[in-house]
Amino acid sequence: MRNFAFSFLTVLDLKNIQLHNVRCISLFAPAFALLKGKILVFIRMKDLAL
DSSP: OHHHHHHHHHHHHHHHHHHHHHHHHHHHHHHHHHHHHHHHHHHHHHHHHO
């Protein structure tokens, strides 16, 4: 019985971790996209300068 409760808690824990990760990704995705865009623009400018 104790093992069942433990596995149930572990499953809940994993779900919480997944939710947390999704929240973090949804927060970081726009910033990451912006950064990627800036890097791409920087590379293009460098190519044009050459």
